[in-house]
Amino acid sequence: MFERYHIPIKVVPGRAPPVPKFVITRATNCINCGKCEKACIYGVHKRNEQDPRKMDDPINHLCKNCFRCVADCPQRALTMAAGEEYRSLGRGVWTSLRLATMWSESETGKIPVFGAGYRGMFAGPNYDGMWTDMSEIVRPTRDGIHGREVISTSVDIGRKVLSLEFDQSNALRSDVPPLIDLPVPVVFDVTRLRSSNENLIIGCARAADHLGSLLFVHPEKVPSEVMAQAGSHIVPVYPVGTELDSIEIPLGTRMIEIEAGSSWKDDVKNFNKWFPGVVLALRVKAGKGVEDTVLDMVRSKVAVAHVDYDDQGSEEGQGDTRHAMESLRAIHKAMVSKGVRDRITVIAGGGIAAAEHVPKTIISGADAVVLESALEAALECRNCVTCSLGSCPVSLMGAAPDWIEGRVTNLVGAWRDQMLEILGAMGIREVRRLRGEVGRAIYFDDLERDLLAALEGGAKNG
Secondary structure: OOOOOOOOOOOOOOOOOOOOOEEEEEOOOOOOOOHHHHHOOOOOOOEOOOOOOOEOOOOHHHOOOOOHHHHHOOOOOEEEEEOHHHHOOOEOOEOHHHHHHHHHHHHHOOOOOOOOOOOOOOOOOHHHHEEEOOOOOOOOOOOOOOOOOOOEOOEEEEOOOOOOOEOOOOOEOOOOOOEEEEOOOEEEEOOOOOOOOHHHHHHHHHHHHHHOOOEEEOHHHOOHHHHHHHHHHEEEEEOOOOOHHHOOOOOOOOEEEEEOOOOHHHHHHHHHHHOOOOEEEEEEEOOOOHHHHHHHHHHOOOOEEEEEOOOOOEOOOOOOOOEHHHHHHHHHHHHHHHOOHHHOEEEEEOOOOOOOHHHHHHHHOOOEEEEOHHHHHHOOOOOOOOOOHHHOOOOHHHOOHHHHHHHHHHHHHHHHHHHHHHHHHHOOOEHHHHOOOHHHEEEHHHHHHHHHOOOOOOOOOO
16 A cells, blocks of 8 residues: 655754853843743743742743844843854854754754744855755645645665566566665765764664665674664675675675775676675765766766765865865766766765755755765754864763664654755656756856856856
């Protein structure tokens, strides 16, 4: 019987004290009239439980910056300022707003709504300068998380067969390589995280099992009970130089990954011969000429290309490096020009720091995205500039597996809902069709160039 894929969520409160975006201070001239409590719809102001004649200290993390309480106070006893701790959070693409948003998503499983409206920039670098086509958003039968029609978010991981051949007796002659069907185009990777302890692995493995996703992890770090319970969702990752004939693939494993070294072509050839029923992923660091490397992978019959970007979503190297948005477009375009795009699955990780980054990465040319640092953000990581697990302000290493599972599940649930809304607004019924659909996106740099090309001194390039 058909059943629509659904991610059940439940509220998973944080372990650390909330970081308020705004701080309200109550001056000594407050007359405890309670007008601020009546004015605030977010519950920031309450009367003191021990002495109802007095107002309690404001609950700052609930404040949405509407200024209603400040405006209604007859004594002008309330002042509001930006929270210093909040402003110090994060770095680079991991801004304080994105971290706070992910904390809320991981707690509630829902995309937060900011009551004061959007007051940020409408354009910025990389993904912030990429807009998706929302031309179908006004349709009366609009889909999305509340839509009547099904929007598929499932993707296939592996090397696809473009045609089938049968002999004269109608027996299948074509070799059909293994495929993995994921109900949501998101997988997890803990191999690059500093906080990758046993609890994190157990919690993420349970979340992957719960969601039908995959967890990339070094096999020696996986507890035996986890492998027994969620082995089909575990992807063992082997470092450069691993002898393939020494690998013992656990029972139930559907996919393994090896890091690309100088002899990766021989490794792929031997793997496909020795383990024909297992999907092989090859991890490569994104850099100059990565599109040529991926084309080589197609020719060598690699099933999955795992393209790694740095924590900011950029290629590694010095000088003129590309962001994943441009790099993936180059990879996708190179394969399309050769007519081989469907012969390999491309998954991309690094710098995925917001719900909208998932569809934007897929539009750029990836089949699925890899969550890494976002997993830590779901666990209230503050992305400290001087990270020290020994003095972590949220005690990340002490989180329990059940709590980790709930937070990660909620994050993916919220991000999938956002993706459904985007797909519905674009009039697209399945996420597979979103791959490489750059024609359904608007790029600020291209728009600015075209608009300013006619001006004196302007140059239209392309």
